[in-house]
Amino acid sequence: MSAGLQIRGLSKSFGGLAVAREINFDLAPGDRKALIGPNGAGKSTFANLLTGALTPSAGEIRLDGRDIGRLGEAARVKAGIAKTFQITTLFQDLTVRENILLPVLERRGAALRMFRRADADAQANAEVEALMAQFKLNPFAEVRVGDLAYGQQRLVEMTVALALKPRILILDEPAAGVPTGENHLITDAIAALPADLSVLIIEHDMALVFKVARAIVVLVAGAILVEGAPREIAANPRVRDLYLGSRHG
Numbered sequence: 001m002s003a004g005l006q007i008r009g010l011s012k013s014f015g016g017l018a019v020a021r022e023i024n025f026d027l028a029p030g031d032r033k034a035l036i037g038p039n040g041a042g043k044s045t046f047a048n049l050l051t052g053a054l055t056p057s058a059g060e061i062r063l064d065g066r067d068i069g070r071l072g073e074a075a076r077v078k079a080g081i082a083k084t085f086q087i088t089t090l091f092q093d094l095t096v097r098e099n100i101l102l103p104v105l106e107r108r109g110a111a112l113r114m115f116r117r118a119d120a121d122a123q124a125n126a127e128v129e130a131l132m133a134q135f136k137l138n139p140f141a142e143v144r145v146g147d148l149a150y151g152q153q154r155l156v157e158m159t160v161a162l163a164l165k166p167r168i169l170i171l172d173e174p175a176a177g178v179p180t181g182e183n184h185l186i187t188d189a190i191a192a193l194p195a196d197l198s199v200l201i202i203e204h205d206m207a208l209v210f211k212v213a214r215a216i217v218v219l220v221a222g223a224i225l226v227e228g229a230p231r232e233i234a235a236n237p238r239v240r241d242l243y244l245g246s247r248h249g
Contacts, residue, residue, distance in 0.1 A: 001067075003028070003029055003064050004026065004027055004028040004029050004063075004064065004128065004167075004168075004198055005025075005026065005027040005028075005052075005061070005062070005063055005198060006024055006025075006026055006061075006062045006063075006065075006167055007024060007025040007026070007059065007061050007062075008024055008058035008059060008060045008061035008062075009022050009023070009024065009058060009060065009093055010022070010023040010024075010046075010049060010056055010058070010060070010061065011023070011055055011056060011057050011058040011059050012045060012049060012054060012057050012222075013057045015225075019042050019045045019222050020042055020046060020049060020056070020122070020203070020220055020222045021221070021222045022059075022222075022223065023046065023059070023215065023222075023223065023224055024224070025224070027045045027086065027198045027200060028166060029106075029167075029196045029197075029198055029217070030164055030195055030196050030197070030200065031199065031200075031214070032190070032199050032201070032212060032213055032214045032215070033199070033200050033201070033213060033214070033215045033217060034201045034202070034203055034212070034213035034215070034216045034217070035047075035200060035201070035203075035216075035217050035218070035219060036200045036203065036204070036208040036209060036216060036217070036218055036219070037219035037220055037225075038216055038220065038242060039223075041219040041220050041221065041222070042219055042221070042222035042223075043202050043219055044169075044172075044202075045222070046171070046219065047083065047170055047200075047202055049061070050081060050083075050168075050170060050200075051073055051076055051081060051083050051170065052071055052072050052073040052076040052081075053249055054096055055069075055070065056069055059174075063079055063080060063081070063167065063168070063177050064133075064167075066079070067103040070079075071105070071208070072142055075149050075228075077164060077166075079167075079221055080165075080166050080167030080168060080169070080180050081166060081167070081168045082161040082162075082166035082168070082169050083169075083171075083172060084154075084157050084161050084169075084170070084171050084172055084174060085157070085159065085172050086228070088173070088230060090144050090145045090153060090156055090160065090208055091145065092144070092146035093144060093145075093146060094144070094145060094235065095129060095139050095141065095142050095143060095144055095145065096106070096132065096137055096143055096145060096148070097132070097141045097142060098138045098141070098155070099145055100128045100131055100132065100137075100159055100163055101124065101125070101128050102108050102160075103125050103161075103163040103164050103168040104124045104125055104128055104131075104162075104163045105121070105164060107163070107164055108121075108124060110208075122216055127163070128163075131159050131162060131163055132159065134159070134162075134192055135155050135156075135158065135159050135189055135192060136155075137152075137155060137156065137159060140152065149150075149182065150177050150178055150179070150182075150183070151178045151179065151182030151185045151186070154174055154175075154177075154178055154185070155185055155189050157185075158174065160195075161207060162194075163191070166195075166197070167197070167198060168180055168198045168199075169197055169198070169200070170192065170199075170200045170201050170202070171182075171190070171200070171201045171202065171203070172202050173188075173202060173203055173204065174186050174201065174203065174208075175205045175208050176205060183205070183207075183208060186208065187208060188210050189210055189233065190212045191212070202212060209230070210230050210234070214229070214230075215228065215229060215230075216228065216229075216230055216233040216240050218233065218236075218242075220242060225238065225239070225242070226238070226239060
């Protein structure tokens with residue numbers, strides 16, 4: 001079986017309510033896919049099924065051929081799936097450097113070293129410096145996260161997720177709450193992600209979606225309506241009627 005994420009027949013029901021219906025989905029190494037759909041389409045449910053926050057009622061989730069559909073959230077992270085959130089979940093009273101150092105040390109099995117001297121783990125600190133440079137965060141290294149502009153906080157959150165060295169990165173509304181004038185920070189950051197990293201972007205900002213996605217999946221009522229290149233999705237009359245032609249949240 002090919003590398004990457006493979007989903008077949010994924011379904012989830014709460015009682016008689018089906019919130020995910022027979023979803024077939026692939027995310028290969030290096031993919032940049034966007035998931036869009038109107039309110040209630042099931043986008044959050046799908047993301048929660050991928051991360052292990054929800055257990056599927058039926059279907060398979062495989063990562064590089066391994067069935068991970070019954071793994072919990074922590075085990076999914078260790079398997080290589082990381083996710084950012086619509087609202088930042090950073091430690092507001094810690095600095096940018098400290099927020100990024102925590103997942104690096106956790107991944108290396110050395111989280112308690114956070115309370116030693118800052119230079120106690122030269123390799124971890126070098127990794128943090130490289131991550132900050134990748135997202136142009138070095139000037140803010142010693143700034144308390146709570147004092148950053150919201151767009152910069154979203155960059156820190158993306159960097160924290162990348163510090164886990166995931167195979168699959170799920171960006172849940174990365175532009176949510178970011179002023180329009182700062183949206184370029186998000187698009188630039190996505191462009192700077194490793195070329196072999198598989199990225200799924202769940203987003204309502206269609207301008208951002210069409211800038212960064214190479215393929216778009218449209219979800220309606222818990223099922224995939226259509227998948228295609230951005231130009232195909234933009235020209236699809238059903239998509240225009242159901243989503244692009246109406247205001248969505």
